[in-house]
Every structure is written in C-alpha cells, then in structure tokens.
Amino acid sequence: MNDAAGATQSVDWPGDIHRTLAALDVRQIAYVPDAGHQRLIELCQADNAMRMVPLTSEEEGVGLVAGAWLGGERGVLMMQSSGVGNCVNAIASITRACQFPLLMLITMRGEWGEGNPWQVPMGRATPEVLDTLGVQIARVDRAEDVAGAVAAMAALAFKSTTPCAVLLSQRLVGAKSFQD
Amino acid sequence: MSAATLDRRAVIAELLERRGDLLLVCGLGGTVWDATSVGDHDLNFGLWGGMGTATMVGLGLALAQPERRVLVVTGDGEMLMGLGTLATLAVQRPPNLAVVVFDNERYGETGMQTTHTGLGVDLAAMASGAGIVDATTIRELGGVAALRDRVHDGAGPIFSVIKVSADRAEMVLPVRDGPLLKHRFRTALLGSPGA
Ligand SMILES: Cc1ncc(C[n+]2csc(CCOP(=O)(O)OP(=O)(O)O)c2C)c(N)n1
Ligand SMILES: [Mg+2]
Numbered sequence: 161m162n163d164a165a166g167a168t169q170s171v172d173w174p175g176d177i178h179r180t181l182a183a184l185d186v187r188q189i190a191y192v193p194d195a196g197h198q199r200l201i202e203l204c205q206a207d208n209a210m211r212m213v214p215l216t217s218e219e220e221g222v223g224l225v226a227g228a229w230l231g232g233e234r235g236v237l238m239m240q241s242s243g244v245g246n247c248v249n250a251i252a253s254i255t256r257a258c259q260f261p262l263l264m265l266i267t268m269r270g271e272w273g274e275g276n277p278w279q280v281p282m283g284r285a286t287p288e289v290l291d292t293l294g295v296q297i298a299r300v301d302r303a304e305d306v307a308g309a310v311a312a313m314a315a316l317a318f319k320s321t322t323p324c325a326v327l328l329s330q331r332l333v334g335a336k337s338f339q340d
Numbered sequence: 341m342s343a344a345t346l347d348r349r350a351v352i353a354e355l356l357e358r359r360g361d362l363l364l365v366c367g368l369g370g371t372v373w374d375a376t377s378v379g380d381h382d383l384n385f386g387l388w389g390g391m392g393t394a395t396m397v398g399l400g401l402a403l404a405q406p407e408r409r410v411l412v413v414t415g416d417g418e419m420l421m422g423l424g425t426l427a428t429l430a431v432q433r434p435p436n437l438a439v440v441v442f443d444n445e446r447y448g449e450t451g452m453q454t455t456h457t458g459l460g461v462d463l464a465a466m467a468s469g470a471g472i473v474d475a476t477t478i479r480e481l482g483g484v485a486a487l488r489d490r491v492h493d494g495a496g497p498i499f500s501v502i503k504v505s506a507d508r509a510e511m512v513l514p515v516r517d518g519p520l521l522k523h524r525f526r527t528a529l530l531g532s533p534g535a
Contacts, residue, residue: 188403211403213432216424223393223425227365227400230385230522232530235400253389254397258518 171303173332177265178203180310181210181236184318186263188213188228188235190221196267196333197238218243222250226260234318238265241286241327242279251293255323262295262323263314273335283330290325299327306332346481348442348504353378354484355413355440355491362492363401363529367394367414369449371442375413376514382528385521386514392421395439399429402437402496405529409436411491416443416457416501423466429497430471438491438498444506452506467499475499 177200181189189204190213191197204210215221218239225235239247244266255262269276270283290297296316298309306328313324352374356364364384366372372386385401387394398412419441429439445458457463467475478484478500487500515521523533 188400213399213403213428216427219393220396220422220425220428223390223396224400227397227402228404229400230397230525230529231363231401231404232526233400233404250390250393253391254387254393257389258522260522 171306173303173306173328174199174203176307177310178207180307180314182207184311184314185209185234186236186314187211187233188225189238190215190224190235191238192216192218192221192240192243194238194240194243194267194269195336196240196328196330197265200238200265218246219250222247222254222262225262226254226258229260234261234263236263236265238267240267241269242282244286244289244325245282248289248293251295251323256294259321260323261317261321263317264295264323264325265310265328266325267328267333268330270330272330274330275336275338287327293323295323295325297325297327299329301329301331303332346479346484346502346504347507348374348444349377349509350481351442351484351502351504352413354481355411355488357488360492361408363405363408363410365394365398365401365410365412367391367412367418369418370415370444370509371413371418372514373509373512374442376512377509380514382524384514385525388516388518391418393425394418395422395425395429398437398439399425399432399434402434403432406436408529409492410434410438412437412439414439414441415448416441416445416455416463417447417449419463420456420461426467426470426472426499429499430467433497435496437496438487438494438500440487440491441499441501442504443501444504446506448506448508452508457501464499464501472497472499477501477503479503 221237228235270279402410
C-alpha cells in the first residue's frame with residue numbers, strides 16, 4: 161500500500177523522528193492519520209511517555225497543543241498536506257494571535273508520483289498557505305535529513321515560540337499506488 | 341425547542357463561586373464577558389478567536405495538568421462549530437475536565453441569529469452519543485450548583501448544556517492581548533512564562 165516510488169533508503173526516518181520527539185519531551189501527539197505517518201504513529205503509541213490524541217479534524221490539534229502549552233507540556237501535530245487546509249483559522253487566530261509554539265509534521269501528497277488527482281491542488285497550495293500564515297517551513301527530501309530538520313524546527317517552535325512545519329516530501333515518504 | 345430562561349450572569353456567578361484554583365478556558369464571545377463579569381483572574385484564558393476549538397484548548401490543558409480541575413465555558417454557536425471535538429473529548433476521557441455550554445439558542449455576538457440548538461439540535465444528546473457519560477441539560481439554577489460540585493470533584497469528562505435566556509448582557513471586557521493572556525496564565529500556573 162505504501163510503495164516507495166522514489167527513494168531507496170536505509171535510514172529509519174520515522175524512528176529518528178520518534179527519538180527526536182522523545183528527547184524533546186514531547187508528550188501530546190495529536191494526529192489525523194496519513195499512510196506516510198503510519199510507522200511514526202505506531203512508535204509513539206508504543207511509548208508510554210506519549211499521549212496519543214487522535215483527532216476528527218486537524219484544526220482540533222492546533223487548539224490542543226496550545227492548551228498543552230498553557231499547561232506546561234509540549235505537543236506535536238501530525239497530518240497529511242490536505243489537513244493544512246483544515247487548520248487555517250486556528251493557526252491564524254490562536255497560534256499566531258497568542259504567539260503559541262506549534263510543531264507540525266506534514267506528509268506531502270499531490271507531488272512525487274501522486275496517483276490521486278484530487279490531492280494535487282491542496283498539496284501544491286500547502287507551502288504557500290503555511291507561508292501566508294507565517295509558519296516557518298523546512299522541507300525534507302532525504303531520509304538522512306529528517307532528524308536534523310525535526311530537531312531544528314522543534315527548537316524554533318519551543319524555544320523561539322514560532323509556528324513551524326516539517327514537510328516530509330512525497331519522494332521521501334513514498335506514493336500510494338492505487339493499483340495502476 | 342425549549343424554554344431558555346436562566347440569566348447567564350447568575351449562572352456564571354453560581355458556577356464560579358468558590359472557584360479556588362480552577363483553570364478556566366472560555367470560548368470566544370459572550371462567555372468571555374460572562375467570566376469577566378465576576379472578576380478577571382490570572383487562571384482565565386478567554387479566547388477572542390479560533391471559534392470551534394475552545395474544548396480542545398481545555399483538553400490539552402487538562403491532559404497537561406492531571407492534578408488540576410479544568411473548566412471550559414463556551415457558547416452554543418462555538419460548540420456547534422467544533423462538534424467533532426465532542427468525539428475527541430469522549431475518546432480521551434480526561435477525568436479532570438468539564439465542558440459547559442451556555443446555550444441561548446442564538447449567535448449572540450453577531451446579532452442574535454438562531455443557532456441549530458434553537459431548531460432542535462440537542463448538544464447533550466450528541467455528547468452522550470459520543471460516549472460522554474455525564475452529559476446533561478440544565479434549566480434551573482439548582483442544577484448549576486450541583487454541576488459546580490461535579491466540576492470540582494466529579495468524574496470527568498463532564499458535559500453540560502445550560503439553557504440561558506437570549507437577553508443581552510453587558511459586555512465586560514478582559515485583557516485582549518493574546519500573548520499577555522498566555523504569559524499571565526502560564527506564570528500563575530507554572531511560576532514562569534518561559535518554556
Ligand atoms: C470562524 C468564525 N466564524 C464566525 C465568527 C463570528 N462570530 C463571532 S462570535 C459568534 C457567535 C458566537 O455564538 P455563541 O458561541 O452561541 O455565543 P453567544 O454570543 O451566543 O453567547 C460568531 C458567529 C467568528 N468569530 N469566527
Ligand atoms: Mg449562543
């Protein structure tokens with residue numbers, strides 16, 4: 161189901177992300193699943209220090225991690241690129257308006273080898289929408305760069321209270337085949 | 341359609357009486373002015389935007405602070421915009437969180453237009469359907485006093501709709517600067533505004 165259409169990789173990047181989040185003491189894991197996040201979600205689920213908060217819609221996570229920060233905990237928000245469209249007002253009106261930290265891990269759709277044309281417009285819009293909202297972006301194409309990007313964006317988010325997104329490219333994550 | 345008769349300012353006064361170190365999150369609009377009418381507080385976080393997410397701010401806070409009690413007070417319009425949050429809340433089962441909806445069956449802030457709760461939608465039934473066991477609708481002030489006790493000692497998550505009158509209440513405005521509210525809250529709760 162989750163063919164690697166682009167990269168061949170020996171680096172365990174989901175494991176790298178999990179270890180990075182654990183080292184940063186990130187406690188609340190808010191997510192709407194994406195196939196590209198499957199292994200990371202499983203790793204976080206297996207970690208007793210992490211509280212899994214599955215969401216019905218991605219914008220819920222923006223509120224959740226703001227509340228976590230008010231209470232002294234760090235959270236992370238995971239989604240696929242379509243979910244960015246669901247978060248717009250919450251990022252502007254809560255995260256930005258109050259200068260809350262925000263760390264988003266976004267698996268990209270609609271780019272490298274995409275088999276679903278309905279994913280393409282939102283995938284294309286994702287970096288621009290985030291940029292318009294004042295969210296700092298780090299795009300990652302290579303497995304060996306993932307851990308560094310997550311650590312850098314997390315520092316920017318939690319120490320410099322900046323909204324940040326790591327865009328995990330579709331070339332890295334692998335395109336869904338849809339049995340062509 | 342139900343008679344909505346309680347005075348919202350009497351309800352908030354009853355709900356926040358002897359609040360102690362309760363952590364309070366309010367949804368944008370009327371409930372922020374209500375909370376401020378009984379006196380501003382460093383442990384109030386009143387939203388001025390982000391309609392539909394008040395419950396989630398309360399949930400993140402409640403999960404981060406399991407030893408403290410957290411109360412979200414919000415409007416029916418604000419709750420209707422985030423109905424999915426009832427499902428997320430039910431799944432998390434935070435024992436220390438109560439969500440209370442001041443239901444005037446109107447969008448008060450924007451000119452008193454009828455909301456879906458004025459047209460038959462039952463928020464308590466939706467919360468109950470999501471799996472929240474303590475989900476009630478209150479129409480009398482006596483019920484508010486009983487709810488207040490559960491907010492402090494009861495097994496959460498607690499969800500309650502309080503039917504209030506659609507009479508306009510005076511706007512009592514708290515601080516509106518978001519970063520200041522956040523710093524104030526964190527300093528009061530954690531002893532420092534920093535990371
Ligand atoms: C996303 C979004 N849509 C619309 C509005 C405009 N708006 C501000 S307050 C409000 C109504 C709130 O109604 P309710 O939650 O029932 O509170 P009440 O004033 O009735 O107590 C609306 C629609 C907004 N702020 N944000
Ligand atoms: Mg209302």
